[in-house]
Amino acid sequence: MFDITTLLILIPGLPLLATLVTAVFGAKVLRRQSHWPTVLGLGLSCVVSLILLGVVAGESRDKSRQPVKFINDFAHQKETPRHVSWPTEPRI
Numbered sequence: 001m002f003d004i005t006t007l008l009i010l011i012p013g014l015p016l017l018a019t020l021v022t023a024v025f026g027a028k029v030l031r032r033q034s035h036w037p038t039v040l041g042l043g044l045s046c047v048v049s050l051i052l053l054g055v056v057a058g059e060s061r062d063k064s065r066q067p068v069k070f071i072n073d074f075a076h077q078k079e080t081p082r083h084v085s086w087p088t089e090p091r092i
Contacts, residue, residue, distance in 0.1 A: 002051055002052075002055050004052065007048055007051060007052040010044075010045070011048050011049055011052070014042075014044045014045040015038070015045050016041075018037040018038045018042070019037075019038065019041070022034050
């Protein structure tokens with residue numbers, strides 16, 4: 001129902017849009033109510049974040065029955081370091 005890409009754009013986009021609305025209309029139109037676009041932008045961004053959490057949780061629940069393959073990059077190195085040497089005296 002919700003596209004993840006759209007939700008990921010809306011989360012930072014709504015507060016930024018509220019900032020632009022406040023910057024453009026704040027002094028002349030909104031005056032003492034210029035905090036409301038920011039409050040609404042942050043609130044809507046929080047709601048969109050919760051929707052995204054639900055979408056991602058639903059998708060992970062659908063894919064939870066598939067096998068997972070873990071890859072360890074350190075196991076594929078040609079040489080394994082035997083020890084790490086640190087300088088014994090501080091450099092000045």
